[in-house]
Amino acid sequence: MSRIRVWAFAALLFAGALGPVQSQPRVAPKLEPVAETKLLMEGLAEPNARALGKLLNGKPQGAEAWAFARGQALLLAETGNLLLMRPPRARASQDAWSQHAADLRDSATALAWAAAAKEMAQARAALANVGNACNRCHRAFGTGPRVDPFGE
Numbered sequence: 001m002s003r004i005r006v007w008a009f010a011a012l013l014f015a016g017a018l019g020p021v022q023s024q025p026r027v028a029p030k031l032e033p034v035a036e037t038k039l040l041m042e043g044l045a046e047p048n049a050r051a052l053g054k055l056l057n058g059k060p061q062g063a064e065a066w067a068f069a070r071g072q073a074l075l076l077a078e079t080g081n082l083l084l085m086r087p088p089r090a091r092a093s094q095d096a097w098s099q100h101a102a103d104l105r106d107s108a109t110a111l112a113w114a115a116a117a118k119e120m121a122q123a124r125a126a127l128a129n130v131g132n133a134c135n136r137c138h139r140a141f142g143t144g145p146r147v148d149p150f151g152e
């Protein structure tokens with residue numbers, strides 16, 4: 001082996017030996033809410049619920065409109081997941097909060113399924129359930145408006 005090759009080989013061994021020592025033990029990233037709840041309401045919950053109400057108030061739609069409705073419903077469902085990450089500080093009300101957030105997720109997921117199946121009656125019933133989930137949380141926490149997804 002030429003001298004240079006030997007050095008290169010030694011350098012590789014050295015780098016290999018250092019590798020595991022240098023890397024820190026990995027800490028799994030945690031869920032961490034960053035936006036205010038109010039922003040989720042104004043940017044996700046309200047516009048998607050309103051748009052779905054408009055769509056489901058109309059005549060049966062084409063495939064594209066149903067696909068759009070499915071997407072909006074899934075964004076509402078994910079809003080439920082985001083709400084689960086930011087319970088109120090008071091321990092006593094955390095369970096109730098989580099229940100309402102999960103209700104939003106589940107009712108909106110049911111709506112997404114109904115939209116995928118292009119079932120108008122089922123979709124309307126599911127959107128009414130979504131509205132109820134919004135209102136139950138707002139009532140329980142004495143905040144937020146009365147939500148009527150089918151209203152103007």
Ligand code: HEC
Pocket residue numbers: 037038041042045046049076083097098100101104130131133134135137138141143144145147
């Ligand atoms: C798990 C509880 C919870 C659920 C579920 C929930 N909200 Fe809210 N909502 C809140 C809270 C808390 C506020 C007050 C936020 C603030 O002002 O800091 C609020 C406020 C609002 C506001 C007023 C925002 C503003 O500009 O002050 C709107 C609009 C709203 N929610 C719409 C909805 C809709 C639509 C749904 C259902 C699709 C929904 N919310 C579901 C907890 C919830």
